Amino acid sequence: MKRTGPLFTLLAGLLLALFMLSLNATTGTEPASTSQADTPADKVSPSPAPTKAPATPTPSPSPSPTKVPVPNADYAGRTDDDSAAVSVSLRNGRAIAYFCDGRDKESWLKGDVEDDGSMKLTGKGGSVLNGTLKGKGIRGTVDIEGGHYAFTADKAVKPSGLYRATATVRNAEIDGGWIVLSTGDQVGILNRNGKPSPAPRIDPETGAVTIDGELLTARPVTP
Amino acid sequence: MTVDPNAATQSFPPRPPAPGGPSAARYLVPALVAAAVALALGVYGKVHDPEGTAFNLAGFSSTGAVKSWLATAAFGFALVQVVSAAMVYGKLPGPSWSGTLHRWSGRIAFLTAVPVAVHCLYAFGYQTYDSRVMWHSLLGCFFFGAFSAKMLLLRWERLPGWLLPVVGGLVFSVLTIVWLTSALWFFRTFGVTT
Structure with missing residues (x-):
């Protein structure tokens, strides 16, 4: 119960994971184009996507007051x-x-x-x-x-x-x-x-x- | 596992000993944490709607390539782990700094594996549609649980001599299978590309 090194290792991994996750979440759908460089059709124009993109796990079918385009x-x-x-x-x-x-x-x-x-x-x-x-x-x-x-x-x-x-x-x-x-x-x-x-x-x-x-x-x- | 008679006079770091005696806790806590970590990753992978994509690194043709190379690097450091562990235990002749080598190669291996796992869970999730994918998902989650257990076990001074080698060997074996079912498969399917 002395060594704290292993704890720091785990903590560093956790922080790194959270950092990557937040990076993924904040960059949203935009980088989808870079990861699929060979299908130009995937390079979606950024107009309708970002409003829907950031992780909404429940795509509720409720019509919201703003005009929400159909999600990709x-x-x-x-x-x-x-x-x-x-x-x-x-x-x-x-x-x-x-x-x-x-x-x-x-x-x-x-x-x-x-x-x-x-x-x-x-x-x-x-x-x-x-x-x-x-x-x-x-x-x-x-x-x-x-x-x-x-x-x-x-x-x-x-x-x-x-x-x-x-x-x-x-x-x-x-x-x-x-x-x-x-x-x-x-x-x-x-x-x-x-x-x-x-x-x-x-x-x-x-x-x-x-x-x-x-x-x-x-x-x-x-x- | 008997209580150290010197314990009372020893100056502990800020963290106090676990209540209820360390003997049970020193095995139970790592085991529970391992189970919790593996389960949490699996549940996240299953529940989170896979995004299909995530950001990519410049200079690589695909996220698959990035992940395969990171995973291969992690696997390489894991090999260093096995060798340096054998040195620490005196099974192989090694330098005096083999302990440091073991610690740091392990840290690097772990930290290169984390982004790969994040991408897997974020973009693909826990999948079972064929046996390669099923084993990869299962053991990928298991790996991080087992690794957490290993790290927590390391904190205790007096453990049965066989325990760390067995847990470490388990972690290495699982990582190997995880690598075989992903990066090796990727390189065989797409060729060794960047």
Whole structure:
């Protein structure tokens, strides 16, 4: 009960941890751009973010008196009939969504998000997503190729979310889309020259995926 | 563990001896603190909504690279720890300053590991979606608990001779697994980049 050195060591570590934490908290979302330098889409303009950014652990859905824009976040979930997955990525009032059944039916949809959290996104072939952001999730429907699907997508935390890889491998145009669900399950479709097929798994943390013997990187998708 | 007959005349530093006798407290307090630290980190990692990102250091391509290099540095100092501990215990021939070497390499190792842990907990949280990640989360929290216990145990003069080597060895082993499941994985997946 004499030595105080070890106590100082622990204390120094604690102080350092608190210092780093406060640095993280105060710098907020802005440095997100530096840590993901290779995705320029992530360089969000600082306008709407800082008001929401500093750690509010309970994103209350209550409409506050000031106009609060829809927070930047990703959402992922399944359709009610469990036949397909839907993921939506919101950035600065714009949204991109991916609907995918893991076999041959897929669609990328884009559009704006209203301040009340509602959105109408449209994709190729007349596919439409209608959804509303409420609390921690998006509830909505997708109409695609004559099918009508209701879905619920909860807030997705990395590595779950929406990924895409495009490349040319052996003269074939490769376009793959993946939804990584919070359970770790993946739903994806790989198009070779426009022909859809089930996609191989990606490494959710790195996005690494081997397609026809070539190592590609699927990147998070943002509007 | 008997009470030191000289205790009454000894001049203690400001901190008084724990009430209820030191014998139980000297093991119980470190054990409880260790459990509390590990649990607190795990709970924070689970409850706190992961931010996905945190600030980055200039000169590195990604936070993953920064963390991997910091963790590798910490692991390097941890290796120094093992060697210098063996010197202190006379298992290896060593210089007279091997005790100082042990103390300071340990401090540096700890202080380089802290920012890594802060980033892990702040940006990713406690995750279990595959076995590598699960073990990393679990043992990462465990490491800081075990390290706290080791530091608190060090404060006592007379401990069973085997205790510190065992706890120290445990701390080192856990750090090794934590490093293998993160930095080594990072370097193997992305290549050894800055």
